[in-house]
Amino acid sequence: MSAITQTSILEGRSGTFARLSDFFWRNPKILLFLMLAPPLLWLGIIYLGSLFALLLQSFFSIDEFSGLINYEFTLDTYRQLLIPSNFDIILRTVVMAALVTLASAVIAFPIAYYAARYARGKWKALFYLGVMLPLWSSYLVKVYAWKLILAKEGIFTWFLAKLHLTWLLDAWLSLPVVGGNSLSISYTGTFIVFVYVWMPFMILPIQAALERVPGNLIEASADLGGNPAQTFRHVLFPLALPGIIAGSIFTFSLTLGDYIIPQIIGSSRLFIGQAVYAQQGTAGNIPLAAAFTVVPIVIMGFYLWMAKKQGAFDAL
Amino acid sequence: MTTAVLFDKVSRHFGSVRAVDSVDLAVVEGEFFAMLGPSGSGKTTCLRLMAGFEQPTGGHIEIFGETAEGVPPYRRNVNTVFQDYALFPHLSILENVAYGLMVKGVGKEERLKAAEDALAMVKLPGYGTRRPGQLSGGQRQRVALARALVNRPRVLLLDEPLGALDLKLREQMQEELKTLQKSLGITFVFVTHDQGEALSMADRVAVFNDGRIQQLGTPEEVYKRPQTRFVADFVGSSNVLSPAFVKSLGYPARYASLRPEALSLGGGTGDVTGERKRVTGTVVATSFLGAANRVTVEAGGGTRIAAMVPASEALPEQGSGVTLSFAAHDLHLMDEAA
Amino acid sequence: MRSDRSASAPMGLKIAAAAGLLFLHVPILLIFLYAFTTEEKSYQFPPPGYTLKWLAVAWDRPDVWAALGLSVRVASIATAVALVLGTLCAAAVSQTRFFGRETISLLVILPIALPGIITGIALRSAFSFAEIPFSFWTIVLGHATFCVVVVYNNAVARFRRVSGSLIEASMDLGADGFQTFRYVILPNIGTALLAGGMLAFALSFDEVIVTTFTAGQQQTLPIWMLEELVRPRQRPVTNVVAMLVVLVTLLPILAAYYLTREGDQVAGAGK
Structure with missing residues (x-):
């Protein structure tokens, strides 16, 4: 370590890579541009371009006689959304999405709360996997599993019969709107499957939000004489709210756009996704299909804007 | 070089x-x-x-x-x-x-x-x-x-x-x-x-x-x-004295610094040589720092001066009047005037 | 929420959490049971008997093999594309402070934040507008679009740890940009990329909604399953395939978890 190299500015390696390296070091903006260009071209042109083209089509109309698209600007297609049969579809979907979101939050909260506050070490990892595995398992398989469960001769019926509660199921199925011939062809069935499939997306954001809450805050509330209900209402719930909103972005959006669950488990009444699918497929009415897709985009745009104002993105 | x-x-x-x-x-x-x-x-x-x-x-x-x-x-x-x-x-x-x-x-x-x-x-x-x-x-x-x-x-x-x-x-x-x-x-x-x-x-x-x-x-x-x-x-937490105070001690009216360890309690007799300057005031705080004690003195006109005194010396009571002294050359005049 | 290590949960909370987890897992486990039932025509429970013969029947079905093969090929290429695009995007976003970072994050998340049907129909109408015939590549294109976000989320989390002084240390020690990438950045983000790739693979392997719009006549495994759900032909074979799909997606997810557990978590919200 005694001999000291006598130059203070080194020669540097030779070759293309070294020259390129120097070039990028002197022009970091060019490097940034080269890194951003491929993903932005892909997402910006292919994805946003398609999306934009789709939205554009909603301002065209379809010629009722020829079935061809009439490329003239019109709001007629949007007017069609408001006719009762179409408007019912929108209303039905939004109500379902809201109910699914609510139910998901209620079921997800205890799991997230337990994982955030009580689970430690091995249990914490187990909880995490316990949420991740169902979240990532095959969507179709999950739907299929519920077809097995809710079918007339399936597990649920068998289970209730064992408990001598068949009368309860029959009473529920005889109710208007939520009832039906069997659970697998009723709104109730659709609702259960929606909750099952999208609920895991609610757990992790709530857990993340709760993990940021110091535990002594809850003790402080209990210390100050707050009973559990008050502690929940005034301390836990407000703190978990950004997480709930972040999770609800997924549950709400995914329910709004789904067309497979109501097709496989549900009554024959349509949801937005099914209407879009039918309009672009069998009916061949792309403008109306496009107009239908604008509904979830607008709702989600509004929702994301609200969520951002509430700071929910930090909990993602 | x-x-x-x-x-x-x-x-x-x-x-x-x-x-x-x-x-x-x-x-x-x-x-x-x-x-x-x-x-x-x-x-x-x-x-x-x-x-x-x-x-x-x-x-x-x-x-x-x-x-x-x-x-x-x-x-x-x-x-x-x-x-x-x-x-x-x-x-x-x-x-x-x-x-x-x-x-x-x-x-x-x-x-x-x-x-x-x-x-x-x-x-x-x-x-x-x-x-x-x-x-x-x-x-x-x-x-x-x-x-x-x-x-x-x-x-x-x-x-x-x-x-x-x-x-x-x-x-x-x-x-x-x-x-x-x-x-x-x-x-x-x-x-x-x-x-x-x-x-x-x-x-x-x-x-x-x-x-x-x-x-x-x-x-x-x-x-x-x-x-x-x-x-x-920043360096050594010296006492920074205002031009007016420095002038009252008989120096030019400039900012000056005086290190706490340059000050001693009392008028400065015994083996201390050279010209000495004296400041009188009231003790407002004392603190124990191990090898030495720090005595903070209010010297009038809002000027506070900290002095480091050896732990062997008796600490004056808070509120009592004291005299501090220092060698004249220990006061360092700075470039800044006002 | 880390102060009280010793406190135990109230009984009500324990029951609610356990019930919630059971609700998540029992239906998937049932799939395994049904793969071995002797009952062919209905979903009778409990199964009247158990048999292994459906495994053999499914094994001999060429349509299942064709669908599986297509799914694996699509998922592999879509994952490769997503790895490149997601990593580039994450590198750009985390290594520099430039305006519009949020916009880019939003753009990457959009394909999964918007309902899949919108992505699907948008791509479909764009294909027909540009007169691109449906093919293997149209499926890949759709899948890669929504897989980018998974890789991106994993990579961004890891880049955050690597960025800054490690890169400066490498340059300080004499490594130029390429050497720093090869010897410092790549080894540090490698496992995160592998995890992101695994998740992207699982996501693509399982995707059905966008695929129905971009696939034309070809059948990926999920499309095959969807057909069987809508128009059942041989239910026990569907049961076996369902079990297979669960297993195939399970492995990459577990692998991704073990690759990223010491440190950042798998970006679960990124599905």
Whole structure:
């Protein structure tokens, strides 16, 4: 370590890579541009371009006689959304999405709360996997599993019969709107499957939000004489709210756009996704299909804007 | 005397923030140079300018006479010990130390041998197979030092390298660094916000504030003859006296600094020689500091003066009137007038 | 929430959390049971008997093999594309402070934040507008678009740890940009990229909604399953395939978890 190299500015390696390296070091903006260009071209042109083209089509109309698209600007297609049969579809979907979101939050909260506050070490990892595995398992398989469960001769019926509660199921199925011939062809069935499939997306954001809450805050509330209900209402719930909103972005959006669950488990009444699918497929009415897709985009745009104002993105 | 690092009116502005503002300095080859200042004073930016992580927005930098602007960090024969050590977590200690030689294309056997030697030099022989995560803070600091020194840089930059260590370890490392620097003869540029560290280790100290050098000199000069109120206050917590008060003592009306240990209780008799100045006032606070006590005296006109008195002397009561005295030449008049 | 290590949860909370987890897992486990039932025509429970013969029957079905093969090929290429695009994007976003970072994050998340049917129909109408015939590549294109976000989320989390002083340390020690990438950045983000790739693979392997719009006549495994759900032909074979799909997606998820557990978590919200 005694001999000291006598130059203070080194020669540097030779070759293309070294020259390129120097070039990028002197022009970091060019490097940034080269890194951003491929993903932005892909997402910006292919994805946003398609999306934009789709939205554009909603301002065209379809010629009722020829079935061809009439490329003239019109709001007629949007007017069609408001006719009762179409408007019912929108209303039905939004109500379902809201109910699914609510139910998901209620079921997800205890799991997230337990994982955030009580689970430690091995249990914490187990909880995490316990949420991740169902979240990532095959969507179709999950739907299929519920077809097995809710079918007339399936597990649920068998289970209730064992408990001598068949009368309860029959009473529920005889109710208007939520009832039906069997659970697998009723709104109730659709609702259960929606909750099952999208609920895991609610757990992790709530857990993340709760993990940021110091535990002594809850003790402080209990210390100050707050009973559990008050502690929940005034301390836990407000703190978990950004997480709930972040999770609800997924549950709400995914329910709004789904067309497979109501097709496989549900009554024959349509949801937005099914209407879009039918309009672009069998009916061949792309403008109306496009107009239908604008509904979830607008709702989600509004929702994301609200969520951002509430700071929910930090909990993602 | 060769100049190792030269700053000629160097500025680094981030938008409207003048992190470094027209700084001139010359680090001499082989010296231990400290850059001292509070956070945000520009000392770390100066270090990063030397390393090449930042480019000046104005001025000129030379390293051993060669222009350094526009030269990337990887082509400067200058190495850095980072504040957080920045050891590569995916490499073993030996691979960490050998990294610089590896990227320069030194053969495997040769570079591992050199890395072993460097580890031995920082008193960590045989630690090569471990991972950074398995070492203590002090050990990681030594590895960072070995990793930089194995490249035989002409200048070693140290960015608050002792900041994360506890007091005892820090004092030990201060001595070791000093010894190492003397034996290697490499120029060290050391950034710290700890004035004690700067004074005890450095050959020369540059005191930074607001992106400018307030004073540059030997530790003794900076400590005993601060040129500005900031330096007097930051280095050694001197009493800074207002021009009016200084005038009342019979000096020109300028700001002055007076070190607490220059003051003694009472009028100053016995073996004390030379002219002495006296200040009377009321004791407002006393505190026990171990080897000495600090007595704070209100001397009228809102001037408070702190004096260090040996623990052997009796402490005056709070609220009692006392006389403090000091040798006339201990009061240091600063350049600043009003 | 880390202060009280010793406190135990109230009984009500324990029951609610356990019930919630059971609700998540029992239906998937049932799939395994049904793969071995002797009952062919209905979903009778409990199964009247158990048999292994459906494994053999499914094994001999060429349509299952064709669908599986297509799914694996699509997922592999979509994952490769997503790895490149997601890593580039994450590197750009985390290594520099430039305006519009938020916009880019939003753009990457959009394909999964908007309902899949919108992505699907948008791509479909764009294909027909540009007169691109449906093919293997149209499926890949759709899948890669929504897989980018998974890689991106994993990579961004890891880049945050690597960025800054490690890169400076490498350059300080004499490594130029390419050497720093090869010797410091890549080894540190490698496992995160592998995890992101695994998750992207699982996501693509399982995707059905966008695929129905971009696939034309070809059948990926999920499309095959969807057909069987809507128009059942041989239920026990569907059961076996369902079990297979669960297993195939399980492995990459577990692998991704083990690759990233010491440190950042798998970006679960990124599905």
